[in-house]
Amino acid sequence: MIFPDYHLHSEFSADCETNISNIITTAKEKGFTSICLTDHYDMDFPVLPEVPDITFELDYEAYYATLSKLRDTLLPDFDLRIGIELGVTDKNIAHVTEFAKAHSEYDFFIASSHIIDDMDPYYPSYFKGKTEIQAYRRYFESILYNVTHFKDYNVYGHLDYILRYGPNQADNFDIKDYRDIFEEIFKIIVYDGKGIEINTGSLYKNMAFPHPHSDILKMYKAAGGEIITVGSDAHYTKHIGYGFDVARDILLEHGFKYYTTFSKQKPTFVSII
Numbered sequence: 001m002i003f004p005d006y007h008l009h010s011e012f013s014a015d016c017e018t019n020i021s022n023i024i025t026t027a028k029e030k031g032f033t034s035i036c037l038t039d040h041y042d043m044d045f046p047v048l049p050e051v052p053d054i055t056f057e058l059d060y061e062a063y064y065a066t067l068s069k070l071r072d073t074l075l076p077d078f079d080l081r082i083g084i085e086l087g088v089t090d091k092n093i094a095h096v097t098e099f100a101k102a103h104s105e106y107d108f109f110i111a112s113s114h115i116i117d118d119m120d121p122y123y124p125s126y127f128k129g130k131t132e133i134q135a136y137r138r139y140f141e142s143i144l145y146n147v148t149h150f151k152d153y154n155v156y157g158h159l160d161y162i163l164r165y166g167p168n169q170a171d172n173f174d175i176k177d178y179r180d181i182f183e184e185i186f187k188i189i190v191y192d193g194k195g196i197e198i199n200t201g202s203l204y205k206n207m208a209f210p211h212p213h214s215d216i217l218k219m220y221k222a223a224g225g226e227i228i229t230v231g232s233d234a235h236y237t238k239h240i241g242y243g244f245d246v247a248r249d250i251l252l253e254h255g256f257k258y259y260t261t262f263s264k265q266k267p268t269f270v271s272i273i
């Protein structure tokens, strides 16, 4: 059993140079019959002191045109789905909402938190002046804000992405420090009929488990969460489908019987077993 990879970046992302044809060739070689590309679109990206010139704009018209043409040539043997990873912040919600509502032709939208309080936690400045717990809580609180105010997505991406960049990563992670926030987040996500993803990108970033941490996943399940996609967050072809055997074991261990695929943002549930 192999999950279709639902979190992949290509040359259309500002931080990625991987050619789309190479992605398709590699995915086929690895045995995939379907994948969903999810290039970055972070609207109103702040000017970061560390990299003042970087933006995460997406030429979404060229992106969609390229991928839809490719999709038609690959069918019926290979089912390419077209998605976007939308970076959401408290400041860009109106823009992201407007974009998502105007683009129902996309198969799949991941909502992701990459920026908090105009800072990118990839850089140590985000952690300055905060304890690790404060830094992590602030990140999770921003997700709570986003799921409260943004409704035009299918799954929320890498929920505990912040653990990748913390001074001790997940070494001191204790769910009791964050339980109150995740209870609220999952209440909203489940009520809204949205989902989350298992993101195996952490496994090639020195972490022992895919996002999210097992205690967070447990809370999602307990809250009635059923919608779940699996993605590698690959920016290089070698990471396509990375650690999906681990993801499968974790899903089964936590009582999930289905993973989810999306076509024009409508979910299909597929048995894991």
Ligand SMILES: [Zn+2]
Binding pocket: 085, 112, 114, 157, 158
């Ligand atoms: Zn991301």
Ligand SMILES: [Zn+2]
Binding pocket: 007, 009, 085, 233
């Ligand atoms: Zn990503």
